[in-house]
Amino acid sequence: MINVQKKDSSGQSAVFPDRTHLEGSISKKDTFPETNRIITVTDLDYYYGDFKILDNIKLNVNTNSIFGFLGPNGAGKTTTIKILLGLLSAPHNKVYLFGKELRKNRIEILSRTGSLVENPSIYHHLTASENLKILAVMLGIKRTKIDEVLEIVGLSNAGSKKAGSFSTGMKQRLGIAKALLPDPELIILDEPTTGLDPGGIIEIRELLLSLKNDHGKTIFLSSHLLSEIEKICTDVGIINKGKILFQGSMEELNKLNNTHLQVKTNSMEKTRIYFDKRKTGYITISQNTFDLPYRSDQATSGLVKDLVKNGIDIYSVEKKENTLEELFINIIER
Amino acid sequence: MKLLLRIFKAELIKTNRTYGFTISVLIPVSISFLQFFVFYIKHEYFANVGMNPWEIMGYNLFNILGIIVMPMYIVLISYLINSTEHQSNSWKYLFALPIPKFKIYAVKILITLLWLFVFCVFTNTLFILTGKLLSYLRPDIGFQDFNINGLIFLSVLKLYLTGLGILSIQFFLSIYWKDFIRPVGIGLGLTIAALILSSWDYVYVIPYSHPLSVLMDFKELNTDFITRPVLFSVFYGLLFFLLGYYMVSKKEI
Numbered sequence: 001m002i003n004v005q006k007k008d009s010s011g012q013s014a015v016f017p018d019r020t021h022l023e024g025s026i027s028k029k030d031t032f033p034e035t036n037r038i039i040t041v042t043d044l045d046y047y048y049g050d051f052k053i054l055d056n057i058k059l060n061v062n063t064n065s066i067f068g069f070l071g072p073n074g075a076g077k078t079t080t081i082k083i084l085l086g087l088l089s090a091p092h093n094k095v096y097l098f099g100k101e102l103r104k105n106r107i108e109i110l111s112r113t114g115s116l117v118e119n120p121s122i123y124h125h126l127t128a129s130e131n132l133k134i135l136a137v138m139l140g141i142k143r144t145k146i147d148e149v150l151e152i153v154g155l156s157n158a159g160s161k162k163a164g165s166f167s168t169g170m171k172q173r174l175g176i177a178k179a180l181l182p183d184p185e186l187i188i189l190d191e192p193t194t195g196l197d198p199g200g201i202i203e204i205r206e207l208l209l210s211l212k213n214d215h216g217k218t219i220f221l222s223s224h225l226l227s228e229i230e231k232i233c234t235d236v237g238i239i240n241k242g243k244i245l246f247q248g249s250m251e252e253l254n255k256l257n258n259t260h261l262q263v264k265t266n267s268m269e270k271t272r273i274y275f276d277k278r279k280t281g282y283i284t285i286s287q288n289t290f291d292l293p294y295r296s297d298q299a300t301s302g303l304v305k306d307l308v309k310n311g312i313d314i315y316s317v318e319k320k321e322n323t324l325e326e327l328f329i330n331i332i333e334r
Numbered sequence: 335m336k337l338l339l340r341i342f343k344a345e346l347i348k349t350n351r352t353y354g355f356t357i358s359v360l361i362p363v364s365i366s367f368l369q370f371f372v373f374y375i376k377h378e379y380f381a382n383v384g385m386n387p388w389e390i391m392g393y394n395l396f397n398i399l400g401i402i403v404m405p406m407y408i409v410l411i412s413y414l415i416n417s418t419e420h421q422s423n424s425w426k427y428l429f430a431l432p433i434p435k436f437k438i439y440a441v442k443i444l445i446t447l448l449w450l451f452v453f454c455v456f457t458n459t460l461f462i463l464t465g466k467l468l469s470y471l472r473p474d475i476g477f478q479d480f481n482i483n484g485l486i487f488l489s490v491l492k493l494y495l496t497g498l499g500i501l502s503i504q505f506f507l508s509i510y511w512k513d514f515i516r517p518v519g520i521g522l523g524l525t526i527a528a529l530i531l532s533s534w535d536y537v538y539v540i541p542y543s544h545p546l547s548v549l550m551d552f553k554e555l556n557t558d559f560i561t562r563p564v565l566f567s568v569f570y571g572l573l574f575f576l577l578g579y580y581m582v583s584k585k586e587i
Contacts, residue, residue, distance in 0.1 A: 085430040087587045111432035121427035123418065125351050137344040138433065178427070 040096040068233030069222040077222040114184035120175025124164030168195030189221040259294040266313035362456035400546035409521030412504035420512040426587040458490040499541030499570030506578040
């Protein structure tokens with residue numbers, strides 16, 4: 001099922017089933033009776049003055065998933081995140097975390113949530129350890145946890161250095177360390193790889209995967225880079241101009257994404273005959289470069305082996321993806 | 335209460351290596367050093383033989399503090415405590431913690447009140463020490479012949495209370511605005527306005543005039559503790575404390 005916001009025959013959203021029968025219980029108990037859902041947002045509108053920033057937002061984030069919140073700058077990602085953290089006030093009974101209504105259970109919800117919003121909040125006149133110590137003292141967390149999280153984010157050698165002298169990437173890591181320190185069940189990260197070098201991006205990616213797989217955390221992260229989201233996320237929500245365009249699993253997004261392969265071989269003729277025989281839809285890009293639909297990594301590997309077996313030398317195989325803009329157009333057109 | 339103590343402790347770590355505490359000590363030390371120096375070298379400019387030198391030095395102290403130093407000191411510490419959060423982009427992080435906003439706000443005010451307390455304790459102690467030291471080094475001035483410790487203590491206590499109104503207002507402005515210019519500019523402007531209007535019968539409605547009332551009371555040897563400026567200052571203090579909290583609770587970051 002592709003969870004694009006399309007109405008099915010009954011007039012209901014294919015993504016978000018009818019919940020009207022639950023409304024009575026919500027208003028009475030202020031809870032959302034779906035235990036597997038860690039975040040539920042229903043029909044959320046948000047205005048800044050007269051300007052509508054979020055338009056009928058619906059989100060469902062499952063426990064122990066990495067949910068990528070994808071959208072261009074100014075789409076409403078940070079506003080949504082700020083609402084999830086209670087920094088901007090949402091209307092009543094629209095936002096539920098851990099099955100509880102946010103406005104009425106703010107403190108309890110926040111005690112189970114770690115966050116990094118926009119630029120990391122770091123006291124530049126203090127060391128990295130002192131920055132974490134402030135939080136540890138405030139929340140009554142054991143001091144030994146400070147060294148642990150510094151180790152996790154790769155700052156154990158920089159703990160005694162003043163945070164003001166840190167590079168952007170180090171500050172970002174310290175911000176993530178602050179989000180991890182209270183050992184939250186849900187970690188909300190707004191553009192966590194901003195300012196990181198490629199090595200740093202890979203480290204953060206591995207860290208997030210390990211938090212999900214080894215520690216059972218749920219991660220909600222925003223990004224404007226599709227390539228970033230698809231590498232680690234299990235689920236995706238796409239937002240543009242305050243509206244959710246798509247929500248579903250990564251596989252469902254890949255189906256929309258029109259990923260294709262570009263194969264360069266030594267012989268145009270032999271390759272053409274090979275593809276024609278197997279009725280593979282292809283486009284010839286240049287003399288010996290072909291563009292064909294991508295199915296899966298396994299299928300690609302099989303194709304390469306088969307081509308070689310048929311005496312065709314392969315110079316390169318490249319997986320090509322749509323840009324975010326192209327993906328948006330694809331989604332809107334559907 | 336435990337949580338409040340934890341936030342207080344965390345806030346003290348945060349203010350480590352900032353200037354709030356330093357200026358709370360440095361200003362009284364500088365004033366006392368200058369007073370000692372001036373009285374040691376040229377006491378006859380201020381006091382004739384037989385006059386109570388404690389009164390002369392006290393008048394001089396409360397004059398400097400009441401006119402400009404005390405209001406501007408409060409303007410500065412209120413800015414400093416909040417600028418730590420503004421500059422580090424931390425309000426959003428603090429308010430996304432599982433801690434009631436009121437406690438975060440109240441602890442910040444408490445730290446500022448603590449600084450003001452340190453300022454007053456140093457002012458009182460150093461004033462007495464300066465006089466005592468002069469009584470040994472320059473017995474001809476006559477510090478040893480008089481004792482007004484009680485009046486000085488009362489005046490410094492009143493000075494603390496008359497600072498509460500300014501503190502709450504400046505705190506409010508410094509949370510509301512990120513920059514240095516607006517809260518400090520308004521603080522300076524209102525201090526000057528209070529000074530210009532100091533002879534106006536209703537000047538006590540301007541909180542920035544309250545510290546100066548300590549000078550007037552001291553001059554007249556008025557030992558009333560609950561004076562109109564003290565009452566108004568406490569009233570403004572409470573009013574803007576609550577208004578500040580209302581603003582913080584509605585603050586969207």
